[in-house]
Amino acid sequence: MSKLGNRADWADDEEFDDPSALPPQQITTNKDGTKTIVSYRFNDEGKKVKVTRRIKTTVVREHVNPQVAERRSWAKFGLEKGNAPGPSFDTTSVGENIAFRPSVNWKVQAAEAEKNGGEKGSMKDQLKDKKVKCRICSGEHFTARCPFKDTMAPVDEPSAGGEGSAEDSPAAGALGAGTSSYVPPHLRKGAAGGGERMAGKYEKDDLATLRVTNVSELAEEGELRDLFERFGRVTRVFLARDRETQRAKGFAFISFADRDDAARACDKMDGFGYRHLILRVEFAKRAT
C-alpha cells in the first residue's frame, strides 16, 4: 500500500519537451578513479550551458583533538548566518603563489632574481639573436623588400588558391583576412600579396592619400590639417613621431575624402614653405 502511495501518478510520467527543463545531471566514474559530472544550467542570458567537471577525490585522514572536531560542526552566525558551508567568494580568495625560501643571504638572491627578471623583460635582448627571414625566398630580409616579391609565391603556399576564396567572399576579404577575427600579417595567407587582393576595397582611399615629406621636426598634426583643409575635406592626418622624443620624424600622410581635392592639394602644396622647410608632397604609394 505504501509502495503504491509513494509512486507518482502515471500521468505525471509523461515526458514533455519543455524547453525550460534541464537534462538531469550525469555522473560517470572514469578508469583512473576520477569522476566526470555533466550538469546543465541557465546562464544570465537565459541560455542553456553545459558544465563538465572532472573531480578527483583524495581522502586525507587527519587526527584532531575532540574539541576541534566538535567545533567543525558549529553553525555559522552573525553576517554569515544561514550561508552554505564552504568558503564564500566575497570574503575568501587565494592569493598568488609566493616563493618563500629562508636564506642567510636572501638579500643578494632577491637582488639577483630581480636583475634576471629585468633582463628578461627587455624585448631588445630577447630578440638579439633573432634573424630576419623572408617568407618568399627565405633570405635575410623583410618579406616586403624581397626582390622576388612579384614573381614568386610564398614558400609554404602552393599556388593561387587563396586568390579565389577572397573573391568569393568580398566581405571577409575586406577585413584583410579569411575570417572575421583579426589575423596578424605574418599569419595571413600570402602576406606579401595581401595588398593587391584587397585593392578593390581600399583603392579609393589609397588614391586620395598624400605623402608629405621634409616636414619640420616641430610640426603639429593640427597645423598640417589646417594647411590641407583648404583644398577639401581631410579624413585623416598622420604625422610620424619618434616614440621617445615625441618629435615629428619628418613625414606625414594626409588622406582626403575626394581624390580631386587631393590632386589639387598635391599640386599646390608641393614646394610650399612650412616652418623653414620646403614640403615635398606626392601621392602615397599603395602599401604592400
Next chain:
Amino acid sequence: MRPILLSGHERSLNQIKFNRDGDLIFSVAKDKIVCAWWSANGERLGTYNGHQGAIWTVDVSPNTQILATGSADNTVRLWNVKTGECIKVWDFPTAVKRVEFTPDGSRLLAVTEKRMGFLGTIAVLDINYGENLTEQAEEPSLRITCTESKATVAGWSYMGKYIIAGHEDGSVSQYDGKTGEQLENVQAHEFDHQINDIQFSPDRTYFITASKDKSAKLMSTRNLAILKTYVADTPLNSATITPKKDYVILGGGQAAMDVTTTSARQGKFEARFYHKVFEDEIGRVRGHFGPLNTVHIHPAGTAYASGGEDGYVRVHHFDKPYFDFMYEVEREQLRK
C-alpha cells in the same frame, strides 16, 4: 606557499589571534565587527556584532569558549565563541587598547587609554566559566594606574604571575599579577618610541616587543633582560615568535599617514623573518598594500596570519623550505 586572502573587513586591521588549537582565527579592524575564520581554508565562521566603535584588540580564552574584545567605544565585551552572542559588556571611561587572557583563562586584563583627564590603566577582570556565561563579575578585581607613561600593550607571564606592559615612552615594566605592584621598569626601546606589540613565547618565559624605533627585542619575562635585538629599517607594529622553528616574524611599514606619499615598493610592506638566535634577517614575504598592523603565528608554527592597513588578512601556511632551513652550525649539531 599560497596565501589565503580574507576580505571580511572594510577598514584597516588591528589585531589577529589564532585560538590555542589553531583551527580558528579571530580578526578585528577599525570597522565594528569581529570576524571568526577557519584557518585551514579561510572560510568565515561568523561575525560578532555589537560594538559601536573601532575594535582595537581581541583575545580568545584557552578553551575557545569566550572571546574578549576591547574597543574605542570604551567597552570590553565578552562573546560566546560558538554562537556569536554578546555575553558581557564592561564600560570603561576611555578606549580599550589591549585585552589578554591569562594562560589558564581565569583572568582577563584590559589596557585603557589615557584620555580626557583619565590616566591609562590596566584593569584585571575575573572570568567565570560556569553553566551561565553571562554571570560575570561587575567590577575589576585589580586596577593598575600608569602614572608615568601610559601602557599601550600588556600581557600575562607564565602562570599569570606577572603582568608585562609596554609603554608609550618605549619602556617595558613588570607588575605583580596578584597585587599590581610595579616590580621592574626597563627602558628597552629608544625614549618616546611607543611599543606597539608584545607577544609571548609558547611557555611565556620570554616575549618579543615591537616598537616604533624600528627594532624588536626579545626579553626575559623574569627580569626583563634584553636577550636579542632585531633591527629593521621601518617602524614595527607587530612581532611574533614562531614555535617549531627558531624564527621571529616582524610586521611594520611606513606609518599610515605617510602611505599615500610612498609607493608599495618603498613602503616596505613586508613581513620580515629573522632568525631568533642569530638575529639575521632570513627572508621577507610581501603581499600587503599597506603597513602590517598585526602578525600572529599558528600555535603549532605551521602557519601565520598578517593583517594590514589595506584591510586584508593574509593567512600563509608554510611549506617545505621554511621548515628545512637551517644554519650550518645547526646542521652540524644535528649530525652529531
